[in-house]
Structure formats: C-alpha cells, structure tokens
Amino acid sequence: MIVSITGATGFIGRRLVQKLAEGDHEVRVLTRSKENAKLLFPVEKFPKITIAGEFEWKDCIQGSTAVVNLAGMPISTRWSSEVKKEIKDSRTRVTSKVVDLINGTSYDTRPSVLISATAIGYYGTSETKVFDERSPSGNDYLSEVCRVWEAKALGVDKDVRLALIRIGVVLGKEGGALAKMIPFFMMFAGGPLGSGNQWFSWIHLDDLVNLILEALKNPSYKGVINGTAPNPVKLTEMCEKLGEVTGRPSWLPVPDFALKAMLGEGATIVLDGQKVLPLKAQELGFSFKYPYVRDALKAIISL
Numbered sequence: 187m188i189v190s191i192t193g194a195t196g197f198i199g200r201r202l203v204q205k206l207a208e209g210d211h212e213v214r215v216l217t218r219s220k221e222n223a224k225l226l227f228p229v230e231k232f233p234k235i236t237i238a239g240e241f242e243w244k245d246c247i248q249g250s251t252a253v254v255n256l257a258g259m260p261i262s263t264r265w266s267s268e269v270k271k272e273i274k275d276s277r278t279r280v281t282s283k284v285v286d287l288i289n290g291t292s293y294d295t296r297p298s299v300l301i302s303a304t305a306i307g308y309y310g311t312s313e314t315k316v317f318d319e320r321s322p323s324g325n326d327y328l329s330e331v332c333r334v335w336e337a338k339a340l341g342v343d344k345d346v347r348l349a350l351i352r353i354g355v356v357l358g359k360e361g362g363a364l365a366k367m368i369p370f371f372m373m374f375a376g377g378p379l380g381s382g383n384q385w386f387s388w389i390h391l392d393d394l395v396n397l398i399l400e401a402l403k404n405p406s407y408k409g410v411i412n413g414t415a416p417n418p419v420k421l422t423e424m425c426e427k428l429g430e431v432t433g434r435p436s437w438l439p440v441p442d443f444a445l446k447a448m449l450g451e452g453a454t455i456v457l458d459g460q461k462v463l464p465l466k467a468q469e470l471g472f473s474f475k476y477p478y479v480r481d482a483l484k485a486i487i488s489l
C-alpha cells in the first residue's frame with residue numbers, strides 16, 4: 187500500500203507509521219512541520235517515507251492507495267475559548283482539506299479508502315447508558331466537535347470507502363491519557379479519579395493500530411467503527427488494576443480539583459466517561475490482543 191497520513195507525528199500516528207514501514211508499505215507523512223517530522227522519522231530508519239509540508243499534500247494524496255486522517259489539536263489541555271475553537275477548527279480544517287484533495291484527484295490516481303479518526307466523545311457522557319455505533323450523539327461540546335468532524339469526512343466521494351473510527355481512550359506508554367495519569371496517580375498514591383464511578387472506555391494502542399491496518403486492507407470495514415476494547419471498566423477498576431501492575435495500593439482518591447487544575451476542562455475525558463462497546467469490530471471478527479485492561483496495563487508498564 188501507499189498510505190498518506192495526517193497527524194502521523196502524533197501518539198497514534200507514530201506507531202501506525204512504524205507498523206506500516208515494518209510491513210514494507212510506502213508511507214507519506216502529511217505534516218505542518220517537516221523539520222519536526224524529519225526528527226521523528228529519520229531517513230536512515232525510515233527509508234521508504236516521504237515527508238510532506240502542507241503545500242505538498244496534494245501531490246502525495248494523488249497516487250496514494252489510502253489516506254489515514256488523524257490530525258487535530260490535543261484536547262487534554264486547559265480549554266480557553268480560543269483553545270476550544272482550535273480543537274474544533276483544527277479537525278474540520280484538516281479533514282475538509284483531505285476530503286477536497288481526494289475528491290479533486292482524477293479517478294485513476296485516487297485513493298480507494300479514507301480512514302478518518304473521530305472519538306467516543308460523539309456519544310456524550312453517562313454513568314448508566316451503554317453506547318454502540320447505532321447510538322445517537324450526545325449534546326455536549328465534544329459530541330458537537332465529533333459530529334462536525336465526521337460530517338466533513340462524510341463529504342468524500344462515494345467511490346472512496348470511508349471508515350470513521352470513533353476512538354476511545356488510547357492506552358500506551360509514550361503518550362495519551364495514561365502517560366499523563368501515571369505520574370499523577372503515583373503522586374496521590376493511586377486511587378480513583380473523582381468519584382471513580384464513571385466509565386472508562388479504553389483501547390490498547392496496538393489494538394487500535396491493528397484496527398486501522400485491518401480497515402485499510404479489508405473492504406468490509408466501512409462506516410462508523412468504535413475503536414474501543416470489548417471490556418470497558420469503571421474508573422475505580424482501572425485505577426485498582428493500575429495499582430496492581432505498578433505495585434501501588436489503590437486507596438486514596440485523587441481529587442477532581444487536582445486533575446482539573448492540570449487538565450482544565452480537558453479533564454472531562456477522564457472525569458465524565460461513557461461505556462462504549464465495539465459492536466462493529468466484533469461483528470467483523472476483529473481479534474483484540476488486549477480485551478482486558480489489566481493485561482493492557484501490564485504490557486504497557488513492563489515496556
């Protein structure tokens with residue numbers, strides 16, 4: 187495959203690029219900063235990679251067999267009104283650009299598949315409801331972001347297979363929520379964040395990347411697909427398991443205010459959760475390497 191990727195320099199993108207490169211596929215990194223991308227993907231280690239700044243995206247998308255769209259300003263930050271605007275605008279801007287570039291490509295050089303990221307924030311938050319791909323959207327800020335983000339991706343011409351991956355909280359060592367949570371958790375001797383009663387719909391980074399790889403190759407992967415593990419947990423359980431694998435007892439609750447002080451409104455992704463099941467991935471027969479959170483955490487902590 188020849189795969190063009192936006193957000194390739196991020197937490198998920200870096201692992202995806204690595205996996206594609208290992209599989210001898212050609213990768214085109216579509217970035218805002220070529221300098222930064224060149225540091226992350228040195229040519230000696232990644233000889234088959236093309237690194238393209240924004241003016242070169244068009245030439246890269248033309249002739250690619252697939253596009254993966256992961257770009258967006260991180261949400262685990264303090265949310266000023268400007269930040270909130272950019273969280274939404276960055277996603278709609280890049281997705282629109284990618285879709286326009288694909289649609290503007292002649293049929294013989296057009297990618298046949300677009301995998302576009304979105305998030306389980308689409309469903310809103312709840313302690314009692316269970317969400318799958320058929321569930322309606324929520325009515326908070328993040329659900330609105332996801333709706334407009336997905337709407338832009340849906341603008342791709344119908345001959346291009348579109349898979350929208352509604353991603354859960356991705357667990358990995360080198361980024362995402364867990365990397366932020368671990369030092370915090372250690373500082374408070376471990377314990378649930380906030381009430382601990384909220385749902386935590388997580389996925390191991392390797393499983394998410396495998397899901398994207400499968401979606402690239404398998405024509406049955408189309409439409410909305412939740413990118414979450416089959417066994418979401420309450421945050422209390424997640425913290426207990428984290429305590430077990432880090433050898434720390436989980437007994438002191440981490441106060442909401444401390445997490446909010448660090449993450450601002452971005453803390454909502456951990457403090458107000460949702461239970462999201464990967465119905466579609468399971469129907470498609472996708473095999474999760476890490477269906478249980480303890481195994482996922484153990485694999486990550488032992489790295």
Ligand SMILES: NC(=O)c1ccc[n+]([C@@H]2O[C@H](COP(=O)([O-])OP(=O)(O)OC[C@H]3O[C@@H](n4cnc5c(N)ncnc54)[C@H](OP(=O)(O)O)[C@@H]3O)[C@@H](O)[C@H]2O)c1
Binds near residue numbers: 197218277353
């Ligand atoms: N990690 C998770 O737990 C999680 C959960 C749900 C959904 N997602 C979604 O999945 C996607 C990838 O996640 P990630 O954790 O890998 O993200 P990430 O590490 O924050 O990387 C995202 C990439 O987006 C680009 N970017 C950052 N700010 C931007 C801006 N203002 N305008 C345009 N592009 C910008 C950057 O690439 P360049 O600098 O190379 O352009 C960056 O490397 C994101 O859209 C995220 O919302 C992630």
